[in-house]
Amino acid sequence: MSMIALFGALESGLIYALVALGVLMSFRILDFPDLTADGSFPLGGAVFAVCVVNGINPWLACAAGAAAGACAGMLTAWLHVSLKILQLLASILVMVALYSINLRIMGAPNVPLIGEPSVFSGLVAADYSNQFWVQPLVILGFVVAAKLLLDWFFSTEAGLSMRATGANARMARAQGVGTSRMIIIGMAISNALIALAGALFVQTQGGADISIGIGTIVVGLAAVIIGETLIPAKRIVLITLAVIVGAVLYRLFIALALGSDTLRGIGFGPQDLNLITAVLVVLALRLPYIKRYFHRKKTS
């Protein structure tokens, strides 16, 4: 793997770390199975692209993308809380609706952004020579900021109420927590993070495409679970760190699967990429147990 490919994996890993933090918020903290991500990720990208093409500052455009994601998350939560639609179905409905909405926002299935200003403009050299490390570094800034804000939020009273809502809604209500409000706020934060990731993603891809959302939730979930398995923790500071590590590792596995000449040598082809990635992830998840197995063998 070359340095550029390694930094490329870090870059997309860090982008998906924001998705993973969002998924952590909905699935783990609020216990809300949320598939809105597949729609809110491209929503963030679409809003960003349209803003930038119309001359709006890219930082503002990122904020607009995140705000749009927050609205999508609130809509899912509202469908569940107020209309009593099952969580999973509410999120599927919003995800499906967002496909059409995203097409409306973009006006076409693809909005190219090559040559348009981005949050990296001004930092990347004219010949792109430093792009490969500047972009991941800027995105790292976003991820660190998001992590610290989340860590802080969960130490506030509102944050603790939100954790209580996910852990035991009835108990939380008995303690005077407005659980409906907590779900709406939590889902807004979750999808704002995911949409922000979408806005950053389109800036590294050269364009916003309607298809970028496919599989977002799968990658987000994989990142959360890889992180939790490798860094089992109860403290929120460590949990948020774990999902970030999980997201970066997931993307590194894909880079490994892409770059391995050894795999090529034993007959694996480009069509096996997804399979190889899945096997690598399984191996990573079982490493602690495999290690324990060999350890036991040695001592017995």
Place this chain on the structure above:
Amino acid sequence: MKLSFAYSALAALVLAACSPAEQKPAAEQGASAASAAAPAEVKTVAITAIVEHPALDAVRKGVIEELAAQGYKEGENLKIDFQSAQGNTATAGQIAKKFAGDNPDVIVAIATPSAQSMVAATKTIPVVFSAVTDPVAAKLVPSWEASKTNVTGLSDELPLQPQIDLMKKIIPNLKSVGYVYSPGEVNSTIVLDQLKTALDKDGITVAAAPAQRTTDVPTAARSLKGKADLIYTSLDNNVVSAYESLYKVAVENKLPLVASDTDSVKRGAVAALGINYHDMGVATGKVVARILKGEKAGDIAPQRMDKLDLYVSKKNAAEQGITLSDAVLKEAKEVQE
């Protein structure tokens, strides 16, 4: 630390994959890209496609065959690195980064999303796109002139007038054209706009039937009954994948199918006037060879395919309630009985 083994194993895995021989500082990479006439005997061509499907695979095979014909043989003096993004744009981005880091002599990027992420990832390595309908709208190149950047390539934009002429020949009193397409595919929506503008001049209407997923294709086609004289399909990935289901609807409702993908005639279309994707691969290979021989990508203008082949099927025509005229049959490159 009971988990330390796990971490060190992971770290080793990642480090082992970063072989030091391939780690070049960015400055050095820029320099080696500038001096393209390096004496290296083995040339490397990296090819990526957003997804693997028959038309895109035909492009890739055409490129490799043409390079072989020009004396660049895989395994001898040419190394081909092919990567498929398996339909995932994030993976397309990572492939782009991998290629930018590997620093091959030429990169071939097949289909719009792959080409966009490749052009976003490198400004120095020559990129030859292929099977992109509108490279100017996709901002791969500023215009149809030689770009003066590192990008050139082949477009699969079909001249629409010959398609319209064909439709008129098949249904002489054509009043309305049904168009089944995915609203999520940029190539298909471009064709819809062009179709509307071109047919409007002749007083022919377009009945658009959007199908978001492959499974929506038959429903969309059925909605055209009574609204259209025939169904026209462009190179829409969803529609082409579901062509057999379209054929069933066409036979049931006597709505003749006219395609722009020549392979679709085998799968149920009455006629197709289209680009042969293998030929497009060959044309792409010619551009790649010119760059390998020392020309700059920026000095080669992006090209369209000008040769179209007509394929027809008498059997499908009869099933879909029409007879093909002798004039059409005479024009055809291939007639299926």
